[in-house]
Amino acid sequence: MSSLAFRRLTVRYGKRTAITSFDDLVRPGEWLCLIGPNGAGKSSILRAAAGLVVHSGEIEVDGAPLSIRSARRRAELVAYVPQSPELPADMTGAEYVLLGRTPYIGYFGVETDHDRSMVANVLERLDLADLARRHLGTMSGGERQRLVIARALAQEAPIMLLDEPTSALDIGHQQQALELVDRLRHEHGLTVVSAMHDLTLAGLYADRLTLLHEGHVVSTGSAAHVLRAETLSEFYGVNVMVHHDDDGTVVVVPKRAIS
Amino acid sequence: MADRRIDRVPRGNPALWLPLATVLLLGALVLGVMIGPAGNWGSASWNIIWNVRMPRVVLAGLVGAMLSLAGASYQGVFRNPLVDPYLLGVAAGAGLGATIVFAVGRSSTSGWLIDPLPLAAFLGGSIAVLVTYLVGASFGADRSGVTLVLAGVAVTSLATAIQAFVLQRNNDVIREVYGWILGRLTVASWSDVRLVLPYVIVSSVVLLMHRRHLDVLRVGDDEAAALGTHVPRVRLAVVVAATMGTAAVVSVSGLIGFVGIIVPHFIRLVAGSSYRRLLPLTLLVGAAFLILVDIPGRVLQDPAETPIGVVTAFFGAPFFILLLRTRRTAS
Numbered sequence: 001m002s003s004l005a006f007r008r009l010t011v012r013y014g015k016r017t018a019i020t021s022f023d024d025l026v027r028p029g030e031w032l033c034l035i036g037p038n039g040a041g042k043s044s045i046l047r048a049a050a051g052l053v054v055h056s057g058e059i060e061v062d063g064a065p066l067s068i069r070s071a072r073r074r075a076e077l078v079a080y081v082p083q084s085p086e087l088p089a090d091m092t093g094a095e096y097v098l099l100g101r102t103p104y105i106g107y108f109g110v111e112t113d114h115d116r117s118m119v120a121n122v123l124e125r126l127d128l129a130d131l132a133r134r135h136l137g138t139m140s141g142g143e144r145q146r147l148v149i150a151r152a153l154a155q156e157a158p159i160m161l162l163d164e165p166t167s168a169l170d171i172g173h174q175q176q177a178l179e180l181v182d183r184l185r186h187e188h189g190l191t192v193v194s195a196m197h198d199l200t201l202a203g204l205y206a207d208r209l210t211l212l213h214e215g216h217v218v219s220t221g222s223a224a225h226v227l228r229a230e231t232l233s234e235f236y237g238v239n240v241m242v243h244h245d246d247d248g249t250v251v252v253v254p255k256r257a258i259s
Numbered sequence: 260m261a262d263r264r265i266d267r268v269p270r271g272n273p274a275l276w277l278p279l280a281t282v283l284l285l286g287a288l289v290l291g292v293m294i295g296p297a298g299n300w301g302s303a304s305w306n307i308i309w310n311v312r313m314p315r316v317v318l319a320g321l322v323g324a325m326l327s328l329a330g331a332s333y334q335g336v337f338r339n340p341l342v343d344p345y346l347l348g349v350a351a352g353a354g355l356g357a358t359i360v361f362a363v364g365r366s367s368t369s370g371w372l373i374d375p376l377p378l379a380a381f382l383g384g385s386i387a388v389l390v391t392y393l394v395g396a397s398f399g400a401d402r403s404g405v406t407l408v409l410a411g412v413a414v415t416s417l418a419t420a421i422q423a424f425v426l427q428r429n430n431d432v433i434r435e436v437y438g439w440i441l442g443r444l445t446v447a448s449w450s451d452v453r454l455v456l457p458y459v460i461v462s463s464v465v466l467l468m469h470r471r472h473l474d475v476l477r478v479g480d481d482e483a484a485a486l487g488t489h490v491p492r493v494r495l496a497v498v499v500a501a502t503m504g505t506a507a508v509v510s511v512s513g514l515i516g517f518v519g520i521i522v523p524h525f526i527r528l529v530a531g532s533s534y535r536r537l538l539p540l541t542l543l544v545g546a547a548f549l550i551l552v553d554i555p556g557r558v559l560q561d562p563a564e565t566p567i568g569v570v571t572a573f574f575g576a577p578f579f580i581l582l583l584r585t586r587r588t589a590s
């Protein structure tokens with residue numbers, strides 16, 4: 001199990017600052033969910049951790065800064081599922097998931113039988129065996145999204161970054177995918193950082209929520225603590241009803257504005 | 260229990276396609292050597308076969324292999340299936356180099372120890388791509404290679420304009436220049452083969468070694484980087500190797516169009532689009548293709564030959580349109 005620490009992380013795109021001095025420590029095996037309105041900076045944090053945007057401040061895995069690692073070594077530690085993954089239409093499902101093994105294959109090397117059986121295994125466990133030989137272009141949005149998660153799992157990294165992993169899934173597959181991530185998290189001791197828009201689901205699966213607004217953390221803690229009607233209406237500008245179940249579940253339901 | 264699930268994940272090698280492509284190439288080689296204006300196998304003298312046909316067939320094979328492989332590699336690195344090996348200005352630069360040699364006068368260079376024509380074409384092509392790369396990299400805020408392609412367009416236009424200007428000043432050499440531009444394998448000799456062989460070998464080895472990286476690049480620069488690939492390094496290695504090989508073959512054969520697009524597309528259609536299969540197969544089939552396409556030009560209009568660039572365009576353009584149609588209906 002690995003911890004992930006952000007120390008004064010700042011991400012700028014030209015003059016626009018997307019994230020200002022973000023500090024957080026994600027404990028080993030913890031699931032942190034970033035929430036916040038569009039443009040709050042959720043993706044920027046994940047992209048910085050995946051090494052895809054220039055940033056100041058440090059991101060550390062188990063206390064060692066990621067910036068000193070090679071791209072390959074970083075990919076062994078951190079798997080990343082982007083918000084809108086690139087899905088080549090004429091690539092097969094198995095070829096796609098096999099890409100997750102990239103960090104383990106030498107520069108001029110080829111995949112080993114271990115890599116292939118690893119991929120077959122992941123496909124099996126995610127119930128995707130039928131998609132192995134089909135082209136991505138012929139699959140439904142949900143099937144593709146599960147393949148993307150499969151690719152991240154094939155990467156066998158202790159830290160998983162998921163940027164809206166379930167946005168294209170129906171309610172059943174949403175639950176299935178998140179249950180899967182949760183199960184794998186427990187089986188393999190994965191540390192998960194995700195960005196999600198569905199607040200109820202976020203509260204259901206994550207250990208901790210962090211609400212971002214314009215690049216700043218405005219609230220962090222348990223679902224019951226962060227998902228409060230006043231907080232949400234202040235930062236999302238919405239009118240919601242928050243229902244607390246006896247078992248600790250927090251349900252966020254939108255209300256019609258009364259005019 | 261043997262684990263059969265692993266078979267769902269195909270190996271990266273081209274499996275049964277590889278022997279098939281090899282047989283095709285061997286067949287093309289035999290056919291190319293057997294057929295010619297001086298009569299078929301048996302009637303043609305050994306001298307003609309060894310000193311005229313063999314070098315020409317081998318050269319056609321090398322040129323076809325190199326152009327196809329470079330085309331497929333460029334398509335991978337720029338993630339655009341319509342890109343050809345002349346994208347970054349090799350063709351225009353080589354054309355300009357050749358034009359200058361013709362304009363200075365072939366007669367005055369005839370006594371030279373080495374023929375300056377391929378040398379000038381090679382230099383012109385390489386310089387053009389170098390300029391493209393420097394310009395593209397200096398403005399290259401985005402990492403996708405779009406700036407590079409745009410720089411290639413600019414350099415191509417510039418080189419073409421200079422070439423037109425030189426031609427306008429020396430219109431007595433227009434015929435020769437166009438003869439070169441349309442591609443020729445006519446005067447192929449063993450020395451031409453020796454000239455390009457090292458470049459073709461080095462470039463092909465480098466490109467083939469990067470075929471897995473091209474598969475990773477298919478998911479885009481960002482995701483490839485997140486998967487641990489050093490994207491700029493891979494892109495540079497592939498572009499340099501493909502350019503060097505292309506410039507070398509262009510310098511002896513002139514500009515032979517369409518090969519770098521048709522062959523990779525054909526392979527994608529029959530064997531799938533994974534670059535790990537595509538690259539070895541394009542190499543073999545590209546060689547076979549150009550050897551075969553060179554045959555009609557040699558025998559049809561004897562003794563005045565049809566330039567091979569015209570033949571590839573003649574077969575290539577309709578084939579290309581057909582490919583686009585099948586891709587359309589398939590998707």
Ligand SMILES: Nc1ncnc2c1ncn2[C@@H]1O[C@H](COP(=O)(O)OP(=O)(O)OP(=O)(O)O)[C@@H](O)[C@H]1O
Nearest residue numbers: 013016018036037038039040041042043044045083
């Ligand atoms: N490549 C970029 N260039 C310039 N500005 C960018 C870029 N990417 C993001 N931004 C800006 O940075 C800010 C934060 O963006 P980010 O993608 O991190 O938000 P987000 O919380 O993921 O939003 P969403 O919920 O819409 O996905 C936004 O104002 C956005 O416009």
Ligand SMILES: [Mg+2]
Nearest residue numbers: 042043083195
């Ligand atoms: Mg986002």
